Amino acid sequence: MQSINVQSPKSQKNKATPPKQSKCQLKFDYSPSSDGIDYNLLILFHGLGDSKKPFAQLGTKLNLPQTATLAIQAPEPVPYMDGCYQWYPSFDFLTGDMLTPANPERLKGLFRTRKLVSELLEHLITDCGFEASRIFLFGFSQGGTVALDIALFGSEIRNLGGVISISGYLLEEQRTDKKIGNGYGGYILVTQGEKDQVIGNRNQGEKKFKEIQRLCSxxxxxxxxxxxxKDHTMANSSAEWRIIHTFFAERMPRRNLQLESMSDIYLVNP
Incomplete structure (x- = not known):
């Protein structure tokens, strides 16, 4: 007579393995989800001249359900400014002027950062247990540029969950870049102030956004x-934060804990 083996299915793991600083070159602050379920991961990228600390605090303050947060610090210090960091070279060492798209150092620096972030993503997925489709990126200004670049051009890790960029677009030098495969197929939200003197007027912002769309599937x-x-600033109004929170609520998946606790499901093996 054939025996029947009846097993209860293994419950999903609630806590992700915290990332290890020794596994990557970028410095970061990691916080598990406050509700004890690390189902999603929100990675935060600060703006030019800032550091990871304020964005780590922002990630905790957002208190997104079933979502751990990780704030990354840009890899390069801003010259002559202690405690300030940049994702790619932004200033001329001699004059202090902002670098223009004609300067190749900007794109070279972005490529270096892309490699470092990809290294961290690999660790988060392979060693910590986060799925790429449940990893979301949030960046301001230069940090938004990096977040978009990773989603659109990070060939090592594809199919990330989504990107929110506050006052940040791709570098102008990237207009000649080709999409990878069919392009990025996730969710993207870009917000911009109508009085943004760094990006430009509404028409200029719309042209930059079309470049993002061109690289998507x-x-x-x-x-x-x-x-x-609003000028070139981080989100600072209830209207903008309402848009951001709506994005999180609609795009971030969640486990149905009530259904999981009620389910009487068994695996039957002959």
Missing amino acids: PDAITSQVFISN
């Missing part, structure tokens, strides 16, 4: 929102 869901009476 037809399945990607992208949106651009202009915020009235």
Whole structure:
């Protein structure tokens, strides 16, 4: 008579393995989800001249359900400015002027950062247990540029969950870059102030956004929102944060814990 082996299915792991600083070159602050379920991961990228600490605090303050947070510090210090960091070279050492798209050092620095972030993503997925489709990126200004670059050009890790970029677009030098495969197929939200003197007017912002859309697949869901009476600053109004929180609520998946606790499912092996 054939024996029947009846087993209860293994429950999903609630806590992810915390990332190890020794596994990557970028410095970061990691916080597990406050509700004890590390189902998603939100990675935060600060702006030019900032550091990881304020964005680590922001990640904790957001208190997103079933979401761990990780704030990364840009790899390069800003010259002559203690405690300030940049994702790629931004200033001329001799004059202190901002570098223009004609300077190749900007793109070279972005490529270096892309490699470092890809290294960290590999660790988070392979060693820590996060799935790429449940990793979301959030960046401001230069940090937004990096977040978009990773999603669109990070060939090592594909199919990331989504990107929110506050006042940040791709570098102008990247207009000649070709999409990888069919392009990025996830979710993208870009917000920009209507009075942003760094990016430019609404028409200039729309042109930059079209470059992002060009590098996405037809399945990607992208949106651009202009915020009235806002300059080149981090999100600072209830209207903009409402848009951001709506993105999180609609795009971030969640486990149905109530259904899991009620399910009487068994694996039957002959």
